[in-house]
Amino acid sequence: MLESHYSDIRSLEVFAAMDDDQFEALMRGSYVQNFPPQIELISEGEPSDFLHIVLSGSVDLFSSWNGRETSMATIHPISTFILAATIKDAPYLMSARTLEKSRVVLIPSQDVRAIFMRDAEFARAIVGELAQCYRTAIKSTKDLRLRTSLERLANYILRQQKRAGGSAKIELLTEKRRLASYLGMTPENLSRAFKGLVPYGVTVNGNRIHITDQEDLERFAKPSPLIDDYRT
Amino acid sequence: MLESHYSDIRSLEVFAAMDDDQFEALMRGSYVQNFPPQIELISEGEPSDFLHIVLSGSVDLFSSWNGRETSMATIHPISTFILAATIKDAPYLMSARTLEKSRVVLIPSQDVRAIFMRDAEFARAIVGELAQCYRTAIKSTKDLRLRTSLERLANYILRQQKRAGGSAKIELLTEKRRLASYLGMTPENLSRAFKGLVPYGVTVNGNRIHITDQEDLERFAKPSPLIDDYRT
DNA sequence: CTGAAGCATTGACATTTATCAATCGTGTCT
DNA sequence: AGACACGATTGATAAATGTCAATGCTTCAG
Incomplete structure (x- = not known):
């Protein structure tokens, strides 16, 4: 992967405090890809092979059941998505599609999990991120129910x-x-x-x-x- | 706090892997209390002073807005609740009340955060717990929307x-x-x-x-x- | 410029859900 | 037993939301 994005990604809260070497290792194993609009990047139910980061453009997270579909959230640059599935090595709960032309980083989930086990700072940063995601989800549920x-x-x-x-x-x-x-x-x-x-x-x-x-x-x-x- | 509950609590996934000394320290600073039914343990909007663990009985998490109220989840023994607020040192997003006579452990949030910074195993365990909470919240949103x-x-x-x-x-x-x-x-x-x-x-x-x-x-x-x- | 495609809007109607009021059933207290 | 309290149920009605069909408005390709 090109080093030109390193600093952008590094400035994300999740990656900010981690060890330099570990960060390099993560980046070395990752891919950057450009996608046209309306491309389905991941489908709910699939195993979570990659942690995704949107560098530019935007991505819609949505879910389906019984022929119905609902938009759950929109991801804007620069942020990660489907971190929870990656960490738990569990299937995606939502699908994702590009809304516009988008540049996306794919980091192999295995690498993320391996470094999560090695780098305590990274683990702590992930806690912050997940707590944030959880609280946002609760707020959205309250919005919907109340x-x-x-x-x-x-x-x-x-x-x-x-x-x-x-x-x-x-x-x-x-x-x-x-x-x-x-x-x-x-x-x-x-x-x-x-x-x-x-x-x-x-x-x-x-x-x-x-x-x-x-x-x-x-x-x-x-x-x-x-x-x-x-x-x- | 009485040591008789230590092993029950310790067997929770969040506390299982952490260092013995740290666990002891957490427990020493905590309280166990018995509450009658229908007691409001925490109110949304308040600062999160304690991490709670239900030892027996059950607790309802609910939220209110504009005179309306909705039940968000029921907590059964033995589990923690409002971990995310504790870790982020942010206000509770939900209120909690006992549904029946319940025994609850209160661990000062400051202690939890301090040990979270010190004990990497604890931090990793919290990641697992939060990821679980997040995914449950997403599932519940899908249930509601679809x-x-x-x-x-x-x-x-x-x-x-x-x-x-x-x-x-x-x-x-x-x-x-x-x-x-x-x-x-x-x-x-x-x-x-x-x-x-x-x-x-x-x-x-x-x-x-x-x-x-x-x-x-x-x-x-x-x-x-x-x-x-x-x-x- | 023109037509086709696609989203947005509107109106009529159906369905779902909430509200209000009354009644029922059950358990408790005296 | 009788009275009461409280949640559950039922029916009537209203409000919210969804569905279907038609039309309007932009955009874009040819």
């Missing part, structure tokens, strides 16, 4: 606004059909939900969202750090 | 049956109102869902569930190891 679809959309908009710096005008970076799936509803209902937010100070035009009444929206959405703050 | 309430109930019954050894007659160990909350529905709908399963070979009488047609139920429930097998 809120209606309208409330989920309202809070999603507020989260995106925060990520974008707090401006009253933000842009949707995902297709609406995928956003609908992510929010646990149909595209038709997402359309209606956007209309349902007009009384609370939200207007939509294509990908542009305009928050005309921040206070009103927040009063309706009732965002909570225990659900909506993905950093803690 | 299945109707009737399907969730059907699969719940099959999981309980497996846990109970596979007999055609099993007993519900939880109140129906709490089961309803856990399955993401109202008690009224749980009643109707049980009736809705009669055509697929399930009859209910109080706490007793009788699976009269195993094949039919499985054909309807379509259980999947990627959702319903909590061990992998």
Whole structure:
């Protein structure tokens, strides 16, 4: 693998504290590949052969059952995904597909596990990462169980606004059909939900969202750090 | 703390491999307490002062938002809970209450974090535990997103049956109102869902569930190891 | 420029789920 | 035994969400 990405990857929390030699070893065994959009990188149920890192582009994690499909999360650069399956040497619970042209690092799971056993700093870093993933999953479950679809959309908009710096005008970076799936509803209902937010100070035009009444929206959405703050 | 529980706790996967001295140190700083039923042990949002271990009885993890409440999981002996919050030194995302008279070990979170930094074996064991928790959370999200309430109930019954050894007659160990909350529905709908399963070979009488047609139920429930097998 | 493809939107309708109120059943206390 | 408390069930109704079909709007290839 080209050394040009080393520093980017190294700056990830999971790899930051580990031993130099171990990191080199990990990188030497890994591959970097470019994928076109809509390529299925992994399929749920398969053994976890590689730990993945998105360097550029974006990746959708989704799951299927009985002919239905749901989008579980979107991975943006630079981050790893399916770390838990790699560590436990267990089958993937989600499938992954590129949303756009993406550059992805593949690190053989065996190597990750071997170095996990050797390098205590690496092990500790993985603890931090997994705890984060777990807590994010719990938050997402709370979002789903405690809120209606309208409330989920309202809070999603507020989260995106925060990520974008707090401006009253933000842009949707995902297709609406995928956003609908992510929010646990149909595209038709997402359309209606956007209309349902007009009384609370939200207007939509294509990908542009305009928050005309921040206070009103927040009063309706009732965002909570225990659900909506993905950093803690 | 009394030494009589040491071996029980030590046999937990998280504590099994760690250094003897470190384990002793952890135990020396911890408390064992007996709680009556319906006591709120922790509240979401609070700082995570203690790692908890249920020795006997059972504990319900639940969350609230905007006046609504949902049961997230039930903890049975012997297991830890809220490990992620302890390790990250972050606020609890869920509240916990005893369901029955319960014996609980409280280990100061500071001690856990200190020993986590010192003992590499402990750190690795925590990785295993967190990966497990994460994967269980993902499975539960898939259950919720991909299945109707009737399907969730059907699969719940099959999981309980497996846990109970596979007999055609099993007993519900939880109140129906709490089961309803856990399955993401109202008690009224749980009643109707049980009736809705009669055509697929399930009859209910109080706490007793009788699976009269195993094949039919499985054909309807379509259980999947990627959702319903909590061990992998 | 034009047509085809694909997503988004809308309306009508069906299904699922929640809510409210009443009733039933069971166990407990006196 | 009788009264009470409490969860479970039932029925009627409302609200939320999904489905289907038709239409609108962009984008992009030819």
